[in-house]
Amino acid sequence: MFIAESLKAYVAQKSGLAQDAFSMFASERPAFGDFSTNAAFVLAQERNTSPFLVAEDLKRELEEDGQVQSMVERLEVKNGYINFFLSPEFAAQALRQVTKPEKRTAQETVLVEYSSPNIGKTLSIAHIRSTIIGDALARIYKFLGYRVITDSHIGDWGMLAGKLIAAYKLFARKPVAKLTIRDMQDLYVRFTMDEKEKPEYTQMAKKETVKLQREEKDSIRMWQALARNSIKEFDRLYRRLGILKFTYQHGESHYRRYTEAVVPDCVKKGYARQSEGSMIIDLDKAGLPPMLIQKSDEGFLYATSDLATIIEREETIKPNRVLYVVANEQALHFEQLFAAARTCGLAQGIDLVHVKFGMILGQDKKKLSTRQGRTVLLEEVLDEAIKKAESIAQQKNPELSAQEIQTIARLIGIASVKYNDLSQNRNTDIVFDWSKMLSLDGNSAPYALYTYARLANIARKAHAKARALGVRDLSRLERQEFELAKRAAAFKDTVRQAAQENLPNLIANYLYDLAARSNAWYEQYPVLSAPAEARRARLGLAQSVCAVLKTGLGLLGIPVLEKI
Numbered sequence: 001m002f003i004a005e006s007l008k009a010y011v012a013q014k015s016g017l018a019q020d021a022f023s024m025f026a027s028e029r030p031a032f033g034d035f036s037t038n039a040a041f042v043l044a045q046e047r048n049t050s051p052f053l054v055a056e057d058l059k060r061e062l063e064e065d066g067q068v069q070s071m072v073e074r075l076e077v078k079n080g081y082i083n084f085f086l087s088p089e090f091a092a093q094a095l096r097q098v099t100k101p102e103k104r105t106a107q108e109t110v111l112v113e114y115s116s117p118n119i120g121k122t123l124s125i126a127h128i129r130s131t132i133i134g135d136a137l138a139r140i141y142k143f144l145g146y147r148v149i150t151d152s153h154i155g156d157w158g159m160l161a162g163k164l165i166a167a168y169k170l171f172a173r174k175p176v177a178k179l180t181i182r183d184m185q186d187l188y189v190r191f192t193m194d195e196k197e198k199p200e201y202t203q204m205a206k207k208e209t210v211k212l213q214r215e216e217k218d219s220i221r222m223w224q225a226l227a228r229n230s231i232k233e234f235d236r237l238y239r240r241l242g243i244l245k246f247t248y249q250h251g252e253s254h255y256r257r258y259t260e261a262v263v264p265d266c267v268k269k270g271y272a273r274q275s276e277g278s279m280i281i282d283l284d285k286a287g288l289p290p291m292l293i294q295k296s297d298e299g300f301l302y303a304t305s306d307l308a309t310i311i312e313r314e315e316t317i318k319p320n321r322v323l324y325v326v327a328n329e330q331a332l333h334f335e336q337l338f339a340a341a342r343t344c345g346l347a348q349g350i351d352l353v354h355v356k357f358g359m360i361l362g363q364d365k366k367k368l369s370t371r372q373g374r375t376v377l378l379e380e381v382l383d384e385a386i387k388k389a390e391s392i393a394q395q396k397n398p399e400l401s402a403q404e405i406q407t408i409a410r411l412i413g414i415a416s417v418k419y420n421d422l423s424q425n426r427n428t429d430i431v432f433d434w435s436k437m438l439s440l441d442g443n444s445a446p447y448a449l450y451t452y453a454r455l456a457n458i459a460r461k462a463h464a465k466a467r468a469l470g471v472r473d474l475s476r477l478e479r480q481e482f483e484l485a486k487r488a489a490a491f492k493d494t495v496r497q498a499a500q501e502n503l504p505n506l507i508a509n510y511l512y513d514l515a516a517r518s519n520a521w522y523e524q525y526p527v528l529s530a531p532a533e534a535r536r537a538r539l540g541l542a543q544s545v546c547a548v549l550k551t552g553l554g555l556l557g558i559p560v561l562e563k564i
């Protein structure tokens with residue numbers, strides 16, 4: 001159940017407006033009610049009159065409806081907005097299911113493509129954002145009842161693979177099956193450095209690429225070993241990060257048959273044409289430069305493979321929506337890709353979305369790098385975060401054993417890296433500010449985790465059984481406490497909004513607000529020492545907030561600790 005949606009239905013009914021013509025949103029401040037609608041503005045524009053008059057009329061009509069009466073305590077018009085103050089009955093109803101995943105009814109399939117590193121190279125900090133954001137989106141959509149398929153679209157074919165094989169043949173001293181990702185990276189770096197002076201290297205890589213595309217036995221065997229060892233390393237890091245298992249890690253190679261067919265097919269159907277020895281798809285109509293799908297001297301291009309991938313997925317997975325969680329730098333590529341797909345009559349009825357994100361900057365606001373100027377590796381970031389979290393854990397729990405401290409530090413360290421990413425709007429560059437990330441009293445993972453543990457501790461001390469707040473409890477709470485309960489009841493609405501905009505930071509910010517309010521509440525209202533009925537209601541409130549914090553952090557891929 002979504003509160004906004006339930007209220008919206010009545011506003012639509014009384015106003016005659018279509019559901020998507022106006023909005024219903026959670027209010028920022030209690031003075032503006034719990035939810036607000038701009039319906040009067042839309043209606044006034046339609047009728048060419050003042051929103052203030054319309055708002056009063058609409059409010060009156062809503063007030064007369066028996067159903068609406070049971071949902072709200074009262075309605076108010078302020079500056080043309082109609083504000084809804086939820087009733088205890090309706091709040092209790094929402095709270096009962098606020099942390100329960102939605103049932104899978106619509107059967108809408110969302111394909112989330114994220115992480116997508118390239119073989120022969122360990123995960124760098126650039127892939128971390130894709131992995132963290134993509135993982136959160138997959139969890140969010142699952143929670144909302146979608147069928148979710150995840151795929152890490154690994155770069156494992158074409159020139160990159162050809163170069164790796166060439167580099168291996170030139171410099172390697174080990175059997176290919178024994179190559180670690182570090183070895184591959186060293187080989188690759190050496191190859192690309194030498195390549196500048198030795199054009200024969202490039203020729204060699206091209207030859208290897210062609211052999212691979214012809215699927216010559218030796219090439220395939222070598223390539224398989226390189227890919228297998230790379231994926232082993234990716235999986236190790238994914239486990240460390242605690243992300244969901246991928247449904248697929250298909251990689252570009254998986255689509256190669258389709259890739260081969262794309263160019264001839266596009267030419268035959270008249271979508272592509274020759275231009276200066278290359279094949280292109282014109283995208284004038286979309287106001288974009290043409291998309292290159294074949295160069296005279298290379299068999300395979302990134303864009304071509306992406307078109308092929310769309311075709312294969314359309315046939316096999318039949319998604320309703322595809323999210324490509326890829327950095328801002330590739331914005332033009334995806335604009336062209338989507339336009340080209342439309343030009344070729346592909347992906348009709350499929351919503352293709354580039355979920356883009358900015359860079360990670362160091363505290364100096366420059367691209368994050370090591371002191372030697374090298375880009376930072378994911379692993380280094382995690383190690384550093386855990387080291388820093390260790391001192392916090394020690395400070396807070398001097399009585400714990402070294403091993404217990406380690407467990408807590410590992411969890412807090414990784415949570416901090418994830419939360420730092422997910423609490424900021426993904427469209428912007430984000431700064432890696434260690435003190436902010438690990439702060440105990442800001443919008444950070446440690447703050448959310450400590451708030452959770454503190455509230456969980458109250459319920460544990462009282463040996464309270466887990467239960468949702470009922471109407472009677474809610475009416476026993478004082479005003480400010482009731483506000484907190486209603487805020488918790490709006491959780492699922494926030495999750496839904498986060499999915500609509502593919503913005504996990506909406507959830508993080510909601511959780512921060514909820515945590516701050518619950519800390520203020522806890523300072524002001526005694527729980528365990530309160531009279532029996534108030535005690536019961538307050539314990540219920542603590543438990544409801546706990547459940548929301550736990551579920552919300554879970555959607556961000558962050559597990560909670562019962563005791564820290």
Ligand code: ARG
Nearest residue numbers: 116117118153154155306326
């Ligand atoms: N492997 C690419 C890279 O590391 C990202 C792939 C993104 N996904 C896609 N469908 N093009 O830059």
